[in-house]
Amino acid sequence: MRRLPLTLAGLAILVTATACSAGSDSADQSAHEGHETSATSSATSQATSSSASGTPSASQGGHEHMHAMDGGPAPEGITAAEKPTYPVGTQVTLTADHMEGMKGAPATVVGAYKTVAYAVNYTPTDGGPEVTNHKWVVQEELQGAGSERLADGTEVTIEADHMPGMKGATGTVASSTTQTVYMVDYEADGMTMTNHKWVVEKEMKPRG
Incomplete structure (x- = not known):
C-alpha cells in the first residue's frame, strides 16, 4: 500500500x-x-x-523603349517639304504613343520632309524578339527601295539605326503613308530626345 x-x-x-x-x-x-x-x-x-x-517582363523585349537620345541627321537624299503645316521651329504637342511618355509631350519641329513613311515588322539583328508595326521608317531608310511607294507585305531590309538591332534587319511593310514626315525634339519623363525620327502630321497638334 x-x-x-x-x-x-x-x-x-x-x-x-x-x-x-x-x-x-x-x-x-x-x-x-x-x-x-x-x-x-x-x-x-x-x-x-x-x-x-x-x-516589363523578359518576354516583352523592350525594343519599343530603346530609341537613341539623339537620332542624328536626316538620311541622305530625303527631300524637305516645301510648305509643311508645321514649319521648322513650330511648337507642337505630340499625340503619338510610339514610346512611353511621348503622348502629350511638348515638342519642337526640327525637320519636315516629303517622303513615304512605313510601319514595318522586322526581326532585330541582335537576337531580340520580333518587332511589329514599328513606326516609322522612311523610303530613304530602306535598302534599294527606289522612289515608288512600296506595297504592304513587301519584304525590305532596313538601313535606319533608330534602335539597337534595327540596322540591317529584314522585315515586311505593314502599312504606309504619304503624310508630311517630321523630325522633332521633345521632352518626356525628364529626358530630352533630339532629332527623333519620325512623327507624321496626324500625330501632332499645335501647342496651345
Whole structure:
C-alpha cells in the first residue's frame, strides 16, 4: 500500500512532461507555419508591386523603349517639304504613343520632309524578339527601295539605326503613308530626345 502514492506521483509527473512536450511541439509548428505564411505574403506583395510599377517582363523585349537620345541627321537624299503645316521651329504637342511618355509631350519641329513613311515588322539583328508595326521608317531608310511607294507585305531590309538591332534587319511593310514626315525634339519623363525620327502630321497638334 505504501507504493501507491509513489506510482500516482510518477504518473502525474509523466502526464505533466507529456503535456509540456506537446505544447512545445504545437508552438514550434505554429511558428513554422507563421514563417511560411509571412514568406508567401512577402513574395505576393513583391510580385504585385512589380506588376503595378509596369516593369516589363523578359518576354516583352523592350525594343519599343530603346530609341537613341539623339537620332542624328536626316538620311541622305530625303527631300524637305516645301510648305509643311508645321514649319521648322513650330511648337507642337505630340499625340503619338510610339514610346512611353511621348503622348502629350511638348515638342519642337526640327525637320519636315516629303517622303513615304512605313510601319514595318522586322526581326532585330541582335537576337531580340520580333518587332511589329514599328513606326516609322522612311523610303530613304530602306535598302534599294527606289522612289515608288512600296506595297504592304513587301519584304525590305532596313538601313535606319533608330534602335539597337534595327540596322540591317529584314522585315515586311505593314502599312504606309504619304503624310508630311517630321523630325522633332521633345521632352518626356525628364529626358530630352533630339532629332527623333519620325512623327507624321496626324500625330501632332499645335501647342496651345
